[in-house]
Amino acid sequence: MQLFFILSGIFFIIGLLGFAVTSYIERERHAGHVALLFAAIFAGIWFGSGYVFPTQTLLITCTAWSAVLLGAFILSLPIGKTHPLKIEPSLCERYDERDVIFGRMELGSDTWQYKEYYSNLNPDMKKFDDHLRELPSVGDPGGIHAHPLDSRYFQSVFKYIEKFNHLADPGSPINEPMEITAEEATNRIKGFGKYLGALDVRMTRLKDYHVYTHAGRRLDDWGQKLEPDHKYAIVFSIEMEHEMVHSAPLSPSSTESAVKYMKIADIGICLATYITELGYKARAHIDGNYQVINPALAHDAGIGELGRLGLIITPEHGPRVRLAAVTTDLPLIEDPPVNFGVQHFCQFCKKCAENCPSGSLESGNKKQIRGVFKWQSNMETCYQHWVKLGTDCAICMAVCPYSKPSSFYHSIVRFFSGRNALARRLAFYMDDVFYTKNPRHTRKPEWFSKEQ
Ligand code: SF4
Numbered sequence: 001m002q003l004f005f006i007l008s009g010i011f012f013i014i015g016l017l018g019f020a021v022t023s024y025i026e027r028e029r030h031a032g033h034v035a036l037l038f039a040a041i042f043a044g045i046w047f048g049s050g051y052v053f054p055t056q057t058l059l060i061t062c063t064a065w066s067a068v069l070l071g072a073f074i075l076s077l078p079i080g081k082t083h084p085l086k087i088e089p090s091l092c093e094r095y096d097e098r099d100v101i102f103g104r105m106e107l108g109s110d111t112w113q114y115k116e117y118y119s120n121l122n123p124d125m126k127k128f129d130d131h132l133r134e135l136p137s138v139g140d141p142g143g144i145h146a147h148p149l150d151s152r153y154f155q156s157v158f159k160y161i162e163k164f165n166h167l168a169d170p171g172s173p174i175n176e177p178m179e180i181t182a183e184e185a186t187n188r189i190k191g192f193g194k195y196l197g198a199l200d201v202r203m204t205r206l207k208d209y210h211v212y213t214h215a216g217r218r219l220d221d222w223g224q225k226l227e228p229d230h231k232y233a234i235v236f237s238i239e240m241e242h243e244m245v246h247s248a249p250l251s252p253s254s255t256e257s258a259v260k261y262m263k264i265a266d267i268g269i270c271l272a273t274y275i276t277e278l279g280y281k282a283r284a285h286i287d288g289n290y291q292v293i294n295p296a297l298a299h300d301a302g303i304g305e306l307g308r309l310g311l312i313i314t315p316e317h318g319p320r321v322r323l324a325a326v327t328t329d330l331p332l333i334e335d336p337p338v339n340f341g342v343q344h345f346c347q348f349c350k351k352c353a354e355n356c357p358s359g360s361l362e363s364g365n366k367k368q369i370r371g372v373f374k375w376q377s378n379m380e381t382c383y384q385h386w387v388k389l390g391t392d393c394a395i396c397m398a399v400c401p402y403s404k405p406s407s408f409y410h411s412i413v414r415f416f417s418g419r420n421a422l423a424r425r426l427a428f429y430m431d432d433v434f435y436t437k438n439p440r441h442t443r444k445p446e447w448f449s450k451e452q
């Protein structure tokens, strides 16, 4: 009887100490300190109660285990609505890539595209954009965190992507289409994509609203009219390293972003080339050379859910991923969207919006935007803040509770919060207790920079 009491106490304390150690490994010092404090308080209460009530240890032990097991059972029940993202197909409108800020910043004032855009398409943005163009580019001297050695990491990777992103379109197939069933094609593409390094590979049918109306990112095809001329889209994700992302808003997070855009572009080009070799039309959509809206595809294919911060939140790594896609005529089997409670969690969480230094994220309710009921974000003020910082900020991604690493403890929380509304509330409150309302890490990995 005594032994059961002692072993149970040790078991619970080891659980808390394990969480403390995991937190220190993840460089979450606050969470580690809180877990140690909880372990000490628990040890005091547990063994103190055994000392005060030595004849009641069996009752105490059974009550504690019953509470833990009953709690786990209740939290595992599919209770509460998960509020899937509401899309009204009749209101869905296509979006013009020429309105995306990254493309607008490419328009030099001496180009015909500049005149066309600010004279005919969007004169209202001219003053704002001209002002941004006068400021240093992200990473160049002048930004708060710009650094002559550190910023070159991500600047050089983005330059490298620019050199090869024209390979996204492997051209028309030379061979006749090979006979292949949708099932086999799907299995092969998923397997090959994962072998190439993708975390998840899923398929959806290409819809009008997935495709931009006009190309707007590169001067050479700027203004080209785009049509959804493929039947399917293959969407894939790649994980971003937790340590790098959690240095946000310092340049390791920007470097991680650039490197993962580069790696996922490789995957996209290989998949598109493979499909073309099979005799089917295919095109990759990678950084700097998109024709489709990858988050919309990723939602519909079930890579994840759209969060308040405007990024896709995946079940395993939250928003800590990069996305790319391949559109094709290869017959494929569609995957359904997923729903693990993100819409519900984001309703009360708001951590990204409350920590956004430029106020670019909505902390209120969703709005209907081109047929999708979602939280609005302001890409202009966000980008303006990037310029000010000299990095791509990424604080919203770093503070999101779903960004935690996939360690044992976080996987348990993910399991329960994906199923149960009460567990989501509990996870949110515990996130504040362990990680605070304003988590900041701002520490560069040792190899990255000598300055810390
Ligand atoms: S990247 Fe930074 S500025 Fe932009 S929305 Fe996220 S937190 Fe706000």
Ligand code: SF4
Pocket: 307, 308, 309, 310, 345, 346, 347, 349, 350, 351, 352, 353, 396, 399, 400, 401, 402
């Ligand atoms: S920080 Fe919170 S509100 Fe923002 S996307 Fe993540 S879960 Fe949603």
